Amino acid sequence: MNHPFAKIGLLALIAFCLVHENASGQSVINRSLAAADKQGVLEPFKDTEVATAEIGVVRELFVKPGDIIAEKESIGRLDHDQQKFLVQEAELDAKSTGMLETARREYEFNLRRVSETAKSVAERKSSPKELERYKLDLAISEAKLQAQEESKLISQARLEKALLLLNERTIRAPHGGTVVTVYRDVGEYIAGNAPAIVRLVDTSKLRARFFLKDEAAERFRKTGYADVKLANSAIVRATIEFIAPFAIADGHVIEMTVIIDNEDGLIRSSSCELVQS
Numbered sequence: 001m002n003h004p005f006a007k008i009g010l011l012a013l014i015a016f017c018l019v020h021e022n023a024s025g026q027s028v029i030n031r032s033l034a035a036a037d038k039q040g041v042l043e044p045f046k047d048t049e050v051a052t053a054e055i056g057v058v059r060e061l062f063v064k065p066g067d068i069i070a071e072k073e074s075i076g077r078l079d080h081d082q083q084k085f086l087v088q089e090a091e092l093d094a095k096s097t098g099m100l101e102t103a104r105r106e107y108e109f110n111l112r113r114v115s116e117t118a119k120s121v122a123e124r125k126s127s128p129k130e131l132e133r134y135k136l137d138l139a140i141s142e143a144k145l146q147a148q149e150e151s152k153l154i155s156q157a158r159l160e161k162a163l164l165l166l167n168e169r170t171i172r173a174p175h176g177g178t179v180v181t182v183y184r185d186v187g188e189y190i191a192g193n194a195p196a197i198v199r200l201v202d203t204s205k206l207r208a209r210f211f212l213k214d215e216a217a218e219r220f221r222k223t224g225y226a227d228v229k230l231a232n233s234a235i236v237r238a239t240i241e242f243i244a245p246f247a248i249a250d251g252h253v254i255e256m257t258v259i260i261d262n263e264d265g266l267i268r269s270s271s272c273e274l275v276q277s
Helices: 005-037 081-095 098-122 128-167 214-223
Strands: 039-051 058-063 075-076 170-172 177-181 196-212 225-230 233-241 254-261 270-276
Touching: 005 225, 039 177, 081 128, 098 128, 196 214, 196 270, 214 225, 214 233, 214 254, 225 254
Parallel strands: none
Antiparallel strands: 039 196, 039 270, 058 075, 075 170, 177 196, 196 254, 225 233, 225 270, 233 254
């Protein structure tokens, strides 16, 4: 192996292997890109981990895996005794009218007294100083009445806040769909770092994701729709949702997503294929 010609032969063999390997690898990449043009993955239109901004113990749970629920339907409720008490307290405060009625009657009394005294002063039966004193009392009573009216507005706002806080203890569905997973059961604690209670998916529509070459992407930009072949060989027309404005650096392909109607729920497979004309 120390002969010069043997070394040259060995180097030539290594170079040949490297070139052959590079060509083979490039062929694999090309085949992969060709497949990427057609093959897609179906996923739910919405896939949500329904969470709450509140913390506390789950008092009631209204759903189980497999349940189909509507938008805003109740999923569960956290402990809410404190919030109910705050609502009752705010309702009593908002309904109380004693202080407001007292201030109103005081203002009306002072208003009449100023009016009557003004007539007496005009008839020279009362002193102007007396009228000035009554006017001051009227201004004070008017300010007290305004303060009580503002206080009632604040009480009403507190009641609305208390009702909102109570309502937020009930966790509702952000959209319709099927409950796939329940993360918390009755009696379990929901913490701020793990706020999800269920996973909810909406399969009334499905999203398919494809990765296209430049020329294929340009064709679909002009059509606005795409034909998609499902796992059962049925071909459906899908609406183009999004085509990326530029290619992904790794692979030089452009992402496209399409929306397929699945209102009847018959499409269950996750695989699909793009029909290219």
